Amino acid sequence: MQRIYFLKGLDCPHCSAKIENDAGKIDGISLSRVNLMEQTLTLDSDKFLNSIDDEVEKIVHKYEPDVEVSIYDSSAHSHSHGAHTHGEESRSEDEEDLKPRIIRIAIGAVIYGAAVVSSKFINNIYFEIISLAAAFLILGGDVLLRAVKNILRGQVFDENFLMSVSSIGAFCIGSYTEAVAVMLLYQLGELFQDMAVGKSRKSIASLMDIRPDSANVIRDGKVVTVSPEDVKIGETIIVKPGEKVPLDGFVIEGKTMLDTMALTGESVPRSANVGDEALSGCINETGVIKIEVTKSFSESTVSKILSLIQNASSKKAPSENFITKFARYYTPVVVILAALIAVIFPLTIGGGFVKWVRQAFVFLVISCPCALVISIPLSFFGGIGSAARNGILVKGSNYLEALSKLDTLVLDKTGTLTEGVFAVREVLPAKDFSENDVLFASAYAESYSNHPIAQSIKSHFGEKINESIISDYTEISGKGISVKINGSEILAGNMRLMDEFNIKCEKCDKAGTVIYVASDGKYIGCIVISDKIKKDSASALENLRKMGVDNIIMLTGDNEKTASSVAEKLKIKKYFASLLPQDKVAKFEEIVSGKKTNGTTAFVGDGINDAPTLARADIGIAMGALGSDAAIEAADVVLMTDEVSLIAKAVKTAKYTKRIVTQNIVMSLGIKLLFLILGIFGIATMWEAIFSDVGVMMLAVLNSMRVLKK
Template sequence: MSAGLRKEFILEGLDCANCASKIEVKVNELDGVRLATVNFVTKTLGIEVDDISKLESIVNDTRGIVKKLEPHVVVTEKIKNKIKHNNHNNHDHGHCDGHCDGHNHGNSHAHSHGSGGNKKELIGLGIGAMLFFIAIVFKMPNTVEFVLYFISYLLVGGEVLLRAGRNILRGQVFDENFLMGIATIGAFAIGEFPEGVAVMLFYQIGEFFQDLAVNRSRKSIAALMDIRPDYANLRVGNKEKKVSPEEVVVGDYIIIKPGEKVPLDGVVIEGKSMVDTSALTGESVPREVEEGSNVLGGFINKNGLLTVKVSKEFGESTVSKILELVENASSKKAPTENFITKFARYYTPVVVFAALGLAVIPPLVIEGATFSEWIYRALIFLVISCPCALVVSIPLGFFGGIGGASKNGILIKGGNYLEALNNVDTVVFDKTGTLTKGVFKVTEINANKNISKEELLEYAAYAESHSNHPIAISILKAYGKDINKDEIENYEEISGHGIKVKVKDKEILAGNAKLMDEKKVAYDSVETIGTIVYIAVNGKFAGSIIISDEIKEDSQKAIKELKNIGVNRTVMLTGDNKQVGVRVAKELGLDEVHAELLPDQKVEKLEMLDRQKSEKGKLIFVGDGINDAPVLARADIGVAMGGLGSDAAIEAADVVLMTDEPMKLVSAIKIAKRTRRIVWQNIIFAFGVKAIVLVLGAGGLATMWEAVFADVGVALIAVLNAMRVLNVKDI
């Protein structure tokens, strides 16, 4: 989809996950909307449209939907790279309970914890609680007792009742305010005054602590991704000027002082320093940079003064792309999230109607049953009926997992990919630059008697001078002299074989054994470890050059760890010769290797491996993200290795490992498994407690006290549990 067909908005004041879900559903129902997603954690709404001509009316309709569902929420268009990543922190004082419709009207809200307006509410809550305990502890006439309970109830729950009334007028019946209002008014109606006040009091206290927990987790996620630089020191003549990173253009010079964030991607032209790259790569050891070194926005300058020539505008910089990816990750929701969103829409109405049936039917059909007893049981149903624990904690868990992974140097482009990482059956690796360092070096030159080693290397260098392949670069580096391109004619690259070119009136062939066979050149086959480039001059074999690559330090450990965490099969695909491929595979402990593959054959092999995987298993392809785009796209999950600073890697893959360490893939899978474990703990816990209390309530064995715990208590525990996913230090 073209970028012009997507709009993003900040929903300032959005502090209710259930309301966010309702907005998302309603906007998705608009004609012309391809996809609408609300990210509750970052308070953003993204809309994709089919026809750009409908965009204006869709935006207007969207504003109307938000106004109707959440009148206090302010909708502002998100200007790319102009809104600070932590923008949502500016509105973090709202009541974030996952089910509170129609609150925070005007400038205050029932639980605006953190601003001056909430002092009155907290005082009211305190006085209400004091009156409640006086009424419980001290013996007094019934009328006085009722008055104390009633005043206490109004002080504690007055705002909830007002919100419920406003929501009913807007056609929103099944929300937490309505349910709590009906349940507690019902308790008063049947003479259960203490329980009516207690339910509202503990509901409000529970909401207060739940709000604090959600806000804390929001801030923790924001802190994990707080890598956006706030300013740049632009060099203007002999002076420097502090400007926004967006104002700097390519070719400008910026000064980075010790302790400052590098604001934009560029090349160091003056100075030497150590830089902390952990925010982007998860690496704890600082890197040394000097003149000629590339630096990326988000690095932190530790000690020296650096002058950097900017190579990318902020909108195209690595840090900007990372922030955008992480913020937009929630638009690709995990199947579990989608299930809970749909489930929540039906669960509450079903329980409400079940409560209605419970209040009316048993007294009519069971001899001796009283309406007051069964209404009380029905009220318990109402208190339990909001799925707030799931609606808040599950998206929070997935977003926390994505945020925690990014802090660990792993970009996961959506909750769907995070969840898919739990079911990895087969991992397919590219070899060069993935399992090996991709730093090729000429280690041996074998020349025939009628040609010198220097001449052989010169012919090879001229033949490879137009190629960017690592092997070509290593030959050019070994040659070390300038290439006169005027002496090169009729350059022809033969895919998967090598190069044919005319140099100084001589026809040069440089490539693998298949090229020699195809051109019917008799050659001396070399049995060695490494990549062999055979050279022929005017149709006669001239010699060979051996180029060796080095295996990465953590490749062997990564393969072993993948086996330990449940991956069934590890495979390597390479265009290199079979001998090298088999040697590398054996050294690393891979299950199988397919060598001497052309780019299209890699896709064919991947499709074959895909058919062989288990029914529910996922196939991962791990490559460098540049030459492997077709294979990355074909795999269930495409993982780009060595993606630091590579636009192609960030665009092509579903997961980007910001360093070139294979062990990061193990970390990604462990984070995914940890996230799923915590999410499912919340699902089972919330469903389990609610189901038990519903059954006990229907049987007359549970009171309102247990019901309040099953609602607010369970939600608070689920949110606190979801926060654990942010702790990725032990991964």
């Protein structure tokens, strides 16, 4: 069973991790997930979950007293609107909730500034202390209150405790100005964090606008407006210009241009005529069209994408998990060290208790891990949003981090590196025969086949097939076709077919699929059919090499000659040809087992026959998987278009996000370590402590926000 809670007002990435961890420890809970973007807590269990509501609320309020907890019923009809509604609601509330905080911080800052300025002109210590105390309570009252509540709940060692003890201690030792400065800068840092989270949430939530609100369905000859969930498979819907396509289906009447930018990132609209597929989430730009629905709303493309977007932040990267665990043990350790500084150092080093108590408080301010616990999840959150805006759906920050370590890329050829559309490249007639003779015979021979190769021959022939002159059609498995046309026996197929009927002909060495054609036992020529390399394949692979993805391998079911030709054009040094779908999985296993590097391995496929290999890879990347259920389910990264350049863009985004995370870790730990050492030896003052804590936190948050601009 599953139960979802809506946590209204949840903005802190660190608190989210704590709530997720504690909720997962509730008896009977098998899985706990907090989605910061949606502000939800999802709990999985094998038993009835209503009895845990009070316990969940206590856990949430233990870390976030002001967050409102309510049931988010995933089984209700309204839930399908839930993500959209809550998303819009939370975005407006984010903006409204910030106003009183900004006003409070501004008032506290003005009083603080007035107290500091007046101390230069009014020699009245009592006025200064009262003014600074008032500013302190305005700025830090909520922090003090949370610290007290958490202590009463047994949650002692957290950032509220550290900020409260260190700032009150600063007051006690006469560092009034510094004590207020700690709270002022801390509140500014928290404000920046919430603004950054809100911006990230808006960035990702803007993608949710693809969700259609209604569908115009034809019932009993009338057009009825209903919810997309109420439309059944096989029903006909009408989509007018300017409306979103509400459900997946095929156009059965009319023609139009569809704006797919919200789904794929493509700026150029696609034409849609009778027989073409129309996917939910697209916007109808020009004409009125009728669509026969082929999928229920819950299985539609738009629902799959919404689900991916909503759950993207629930899978944590190793860096996030490490920092959460690090902070859990780090905070008690530094509190104990501060106590030892205050008690042991005066007895061993000397200098008096007042001096070392002051340094203990300085040490506490320095040690607060806010910069790490806030900026790292924020960076990944922004990275997922940045990727999504470019048509790259990453299922979790763990996959984004894995993508940043990519060093081996295995790609399927057809539909991934090539367009997957077969076309006649050359017609090579034998002596005494013309190109038209070869095309006529082969087109009529392939007239009953729907195979892409047959379709390409008929398309190139370009004339209407007169089926009345065709007789004795026989498909010879694995070899080709035998058919009579106007009484003449025509053979069309591979070299094995020619050998079986003792047709003498020379083997064609052209790259591609070769169809040999014979008439009445005599060879009349052959047709070379090949796929076309995508225009961005070469540049995309070159960009990947520049980013350190040196080991690029191609897998294909095509013959050696075709594979070699494509590999040569794309500068791929290693490839494997003539592979059946099941062979690809085995070959991929062989590649992974033979690796000598520690980087990750990704497989890129078109999402049709490649699902098993996608699932097996460290990172499965589904290329052009729009509308492919198998790809969306099996892949870890879904590229909404078939552009190879999106692979390079995904790796670039992942590496940039990881670089920001690494910068924040090095900057935060480096500065803190330096000032902790200075604090232990009594060199660092409260002002240095303030910079190393809230100053670094603000820098880390601002650095994290750079990801949103990529």
